[in-house]
Amino acid sequence: MFDMKKIPMARTVSVALLAVFAGGCENFLDVNTDPNAPVNARVDVRLPAVVTGMVHTVYYGDPGQWTVEWMQQTSYNRDSRGYDELQLYEVQDNSANGAWSYHYATMLNELKLMMEEVDPDADAAYYGLAKFLSAWVWLHTTDLWGPVPFTEALDPAVPTPAYDDQLPTIYGQALAMMDEAVASMRQTSRRTPGANDLLFNGDMSRWAKLARTVQARHQLRLAYAPGENAQERAQAAISALGEGLTSTADDVVFEYPGGAGARNPLWRYVDRNLLFTASGLTVEMLMERNDPRLPIMVEPAVKDMEGGQVVYRGHYNADEPAADSTISEVGHFFTAEDAPLNVASYADAKFTEAEARLILSGPGAADAPYREGIRAIMEKWGVDAADIDAYVDARPMLASLPNPLEEIIREKWIANYLTIEPWNDWRRTGFPSIEPVPNAFLPAIPVRIRTPESELASNSENVTASGVDPGLQGMLFSGPSVWWGGSPPAGLTGGN
Structure with missing residues (x-):
């Protein structure tokens, strides 16, 4: 993947x-x-x-x-x-x-x-x-x-x-x-x-x-x-x-090379003692589009893996605490001490360009940099080319959406x-x-x-x-x- x-x-x-x-x-x-x-x-x-x-x-x-x-x-x-x-x-x-x-x-x-x-x-x-x-x-x-x-x-x-x-x-x-x-x-x-x-x-x-x-x-x-x-x-x-x-x-x-004094700062917030987990909103947004970035951004719930299943289950903010083994961790791709x-x-720059062109010339001009932003972040995170093509091709043209800015910011939120x-x-x-x-x-x-x-x-x-x-x-x-x-x-x- x-x-x-x-x-x-x-x-x-x-x-x-x-x-x-x-x-x-x-x-x-x-x-x-x-x-x-x-x-x-x-x-x-x-x-x-x-x-x-x-x-x-x-x-x-x-x-x-x-x-x-x-x-x-x-x-x-x-x-x-x-x-x-x-x-x-x-x-x-x-x-x-x-x-x-x-x-x-x-x-x-x-x-x-x-x-x-x-x-x-x-x-x-x-x-x-x-x-x-x-x-x-x-x-x-x-x-x-x-x-x-x-x-x-x-x-x-x-x-x-x-x-x-x-x-x-x-x-x-x-x-x-x-x-x-x-x-x-x-x-x-x-x-x-x-x-x-x-x-x-x-x-x-x-x-x-x-x-x-x-x-x-x-x-x-x-x-x-x-x-x-x-x-x-x-x-x-x-x-x-x-x-x-x-x-x-x-x-x-x-x-970050990892080890004492040289760890990725996200490690202490997210990976150490599982203080923070993947959120329900993150998992929901990724799953509703069959987003190939899901297994990169979110770890499968440990309890389900022990049963031979791969299940991504986020914890909704301010919900009652749940057993760690039942909730997905944030992807180790981001939170490992040497990540x-x-x-x-470049992906963020393309989404910035997409919004700027939306303001200047409308959704038609914004569509290409918007799609390039999606491709860029997926390539950076190592998503397979076929999965990138399938996801980008499934995105409707910005001009067909009631609010193209919302779509640009949604993808930027993920990137x-x-x-x-x-x-x-x-x-x-x-x-x-x-x-x-x-x-x-x-x-x-x-x-x-x-x-x-x-x-x-x-x-x-x-x-x-x-x-x-x-x-x-x-x-x-x-x-x-x-x-x-x-x-x-x-x-x-x-x-x-």
Whole structure:
């Protein structure tokens, strides 16, 4: 059915670096930290650390896995304080503190130091990498919290930084930073990364492709935001994709060797002690279309296998716990301690293109990239060619569907399995349709992460001025200054 050997691999992560970043986020609690305080390390030492941190803790850290649960891609099959409350939409203060401090005091501060330690012209490669990663972390930060400290953040002379709006301030400046970063990556540089570049071994052309693909994703994220022009943002996404990933050979993955301190972070959420299982929604969506990705994404229930049967049985979110042997695990293809993590994929880029072309020209123009996205992710995961053809051929033309956007996002939801991207797409489109779990702490699925207690203690006046409820109810914030405050037109078909 599939072959794991078909997956492209990136460079191996340093066990020591993983150990540093696994424990680093609890050491800082304030947004503004003296930039001279961290150990003075050379930029070529900082680079592998920040790349590791970006993948391991920012993109796939706690907030990412909370949202996977809220999107019902996984389900919590235990009855205990903590994780059980998480699937009922409660985020504990200490968890929010850790995520906030890691973004600011660790990642953004380290990247600021990197840019200060190099000559922007002579060391253009390092400067471009630091600027791109900084822009990406800023976008990720505002995507999680909405209004956040930005213009005054990271300045030790301003201990209580003001909050900036997401639109137009943070997004506008971060997207411009990405343009500047790509320009730097393309300059001649006296020093370029080598083995310390854990993704591309110093290939700056691949970094530029990654930057443009990430930029396209965030341009499209603004398409339905209040006050934004959907067609202009869609065209900006298409333009960026023209310099982005061009095939599955360009896919960006991060390899983990496994073992203590060097495990895939999904292992501790999903595979260890079976805290999270395959969800009922995931199994249901795959089975209703006879999707050949089912045995890759979901493990058969152990009890049925012992009886000689292959049965996929998901656990519906917030249902009563069931015996582990009766519930399917999340596919080990993704959760093994040495499984690689997806950083960016050609499949995701094609779904971004499909939606952008839907906006610009209608479903006819979106159909080809939509189908190419399905093929790309199936090929990446090792699905047999005949099964790929059968599945793609069975999909109706987008123009024949009442809501082609829903279909594009449905397939994208599968392609970005176990990442934060399905939550990002759901917040702006409402697809796929997901019912809130019953008896939750909130009446609806959260659209932001709660404000950390540490920020309330040290910067309360500016938190209040931001207009966001810092408590649990603030996780439902959908104000006009955030991209998830809008929504696509009902039954979007694109074009004029």
